[in-house]
Amino acid sequence: MSSRYTFGGDEHIFVEVDEAMSLEAFFVSLSMTNAVREADIKGVTEICPANASFQIKFDPDVIKPDDLMAELKRLEETAEKAEPVLETRIIEIPVYYQDPWTHETLMRFRERHQDPNATDIEYAACINGYESVEKFIEAHSGAPWFVSMVGFVSGLPFLYQMVDRARQIQVPKYLRPRTDTPKLTVGYGGSFSCIYSVRGAGGYQMFGITPMPIYDPQQSVSYLKDFLVFFKPGDIVKWKPINREEYDAAIEEVQANTFMPRIRKVRFSLDDYNADIDGSNAKLMEALYAD
The missing domain is CATH 3.30.1360.40 (Gyrase A; domain 2)
Incomplete structure (x- = not known):
């Protein structure tokens, strides 16, 4: 290189x-x-x-x-x-896929989309060869993601899917950007997933929303008191699909300032990962859910 x-x-x-x-x-x-x-x-x-x-x-x-x-x-x-080794952390991020807020937003902008007759996640599932949205969600949330960059707007992470090239999800951005995207939308553009840290314009496909704050200029959120931006390059993320009841419960915890994401320290070796991607990912999951 x-x-x-x-x-x-x-x-x-x-x-x-x-x-x-x-x-x-x-x-x-x-x-x-x-x-x-x-x-x-x-x-x-x-x-x-x-x-x-x-x-x-x-x-x-x-x-x-x-x-x-x-x-x-x-x-x-x-x-x-x-040596390509990184002492980092793996974080579980809850995601309410196909939520009503991003759905309402995407329906307002169908004329800017490649397929006005499908939702963003339906379109993504179709062009990536998945037989259903449920199978697509399994693929999106099944393997961990690597935070390769934080920016564009304050606190927004770009996440790279940790699977071999043949299994990587790829979805084009909207034909024309939206003028609105709900805060904490989980989006997708090209080969990158992201979380919109603030409400605003955007062109990534919208798959769902997370209740977890990732950017707090006031630093009032308990886990953001040391720094107003949550993510750092090198963080590893595991999406956790949740339903409406679980989303509402998490929002109550956020409002009470008792929400705390599951975070574990891990050692990531690029050589070990390249030698056995699925095995390396399995070890990361073991570390995340070890009590």
């Missing part, structure tokens, strides 16, 4: 690790951004990681652009040799 370096104006360097998203590309990107942070390079003011790339903002009055470029390329050599 050979990274592509380009300048973005006078104050940015953009590094594309690979054209296609992969866990290998993510690990190189993560290793490099961690190395830049640890190197504490004078003049670097911001580090912005993405799915298979990252961007560095710097002060050209402090460090010359060509000098920073050379330093980044040096760090890449070290990053590519780093």
Whole structure:
């Protein structure tokens, strides 16, 4: 894998690790951004990681652009040799699939959709070859997901499905973006799932909604008191399908500030994962549900 370096104006360097998203590309990107942070390079003011790339903002009055470029390329050599192991966490996220709120929203925007006669999840199930929405939900929630990037809007995670390429779900975005998306919608675009952290415009297909807050500027939510954004790149997510009764019960806990997601610390090895994807995922599930 050979990274592509380009300048973005006078104050940015953009590094594309690979054209296609992969866990290998993510690990190189993560290793490099961690190395830049640890190197504490004078003049670097911001580090912005993405799915298979990252961007560095710097002060050209402090460090010359060509000098920073050379330093980044040096760090890449070290990053590519780093052992692809991550000490991270796995999190269970409840999802109310086919909820009434995203359903009402998607029905208002059918003229912007590829199939105006089907719901978003019906369309996704059909084009991915699933015989029913229920089978599609089983596939979407059956394997864990890797948080490869957080951003676009504050707190929004992009999640990459941890299965082999042949089983990865792929769904195009709306033909034209919506002007409305309910807060905490679980969406899908391309090969990425996401959670809309705030209400607003969007173009991803809408599959359901989670009762779990993931962004709190006031930091009043118990598990967001240390930082207003819940997710970090490298987090692993397991969707848990819930029904309306379970959703309402979770909302009551959220309002009482007693809701607490199930979180377990795990060690993720990319080499072990590539050697046995399903076996690696099974071990992650064991860690998540071990009491």
